[in-house]
Amino acid sequence: DQQVKQNSPSLSVQEGRISILNCDYTNSMFDYFLWYKKYPAEGPTFLISISSIKDKNEDGRFTVFLNKSAKHLSLHIVPSQPGDSAVYFCAASARGSGNTPLVFGKGTRLSVIA
Amino acid sequence: DVKVTQSSRYLVKRTGEKVFLECVQDMDHENMFWYRQDPGLGLRLIYFSYDVKMKEKGDIPEGYSVSREKKERFSLILESASTNQTSMYLCASTTQGPPYEQYFGPGTRLTVT
Numbered sequence: 001d002q003q004v005k006q007n008s009p010s011l012s013v014q015e016g017r018i019s020i021l022n023c024d025y026t027n028s029m030f031d032y033f034l035w036y037k038k039y040p041a042e043g044p045t046f047l048i049s050i051s052s053i054k055d056k057n058e059d060g061r062f063t064v065f066l067n068k069s070a071k072h073l074s075l076h077i078v079p080s081q082p083g084d085s086a087v088y089f090c091a092a093s094a095r096g097s098g099n100t101p102l103v104f105g106k107g108t109r110l111s112v113i114a
Numbered sequence: 115d116v117k118v119t120q121s122s123r124y125l126v127k128r129t130g131e132k133v134f135l136e137c138v139q140d141m142d143h144e145n146m147f148w149y150r151q152d153p154g155l156g157l158r159l160i161y162f163s164y165d166v167k168m169k170e171k172g173d174i175p176e177g178y179s180v181s182r183e184k185k186e187r188f189s190l191i192l193e194s195a196s197t198n199q200t201s202m203y204l205c206a207s208t209t210q211g212p213p214y215e216q217y218f219g220p221g222t223r224l225t226v227t
Contacts, residue, residue, distance in 0.1 A: 009154070032214055036218075038151075041123075041221065042221065043118070043204050043219050043220045044157070044204070044218045045218070046215040046216075089156065089157060093214055095214060101145075101147060101159055101162050101172065102214075102216055104149075104157040105156060106154065106155060107156050
């Protein structure tokens, strides 16, 4: 049973426009959420995170929004650049449950077209 | 900067061979993880370890074992490699407290023929 779902396997966006990547989760114990970016033949790199006590976190062109009641989070990239083309993974953690591993979604492949 | 290194970027092995994948981190992290990444399946957790000589099964441990004799090193072992173990293998580490981000190595692309 997938606890973290990324329902869009792929997304194409024009350069300069906004990219919105979505993630849903089912486990109400999750209290910390992260986004990772992965280029082919490389390991994932951490992008941005958000704690459940917040509903928004911003870092430069990247903003993550959390809607706890809907169990939904989204990553906004504005403006999108060709170098943003990668696979993006959403991950969640239940820190209050002790030392548990991150649970990852299946990823969304973003293509930014110049 | 946290550095997680993996022994090989690319590896080709034959069916039935015993395969060792090594991972080393240099930030004194307590937790270490092994994942495999396959198209359409995302990152799936194979094994993890919270301390030296400790190990826990992840979601897909069958056909794999692990070893953690030293804090900085976490090894993944394929006892008898099979073609369905052809995949990208990723090692990660993190502290037990904040920040909770996992730091990943560059990955090992394993092909079993």
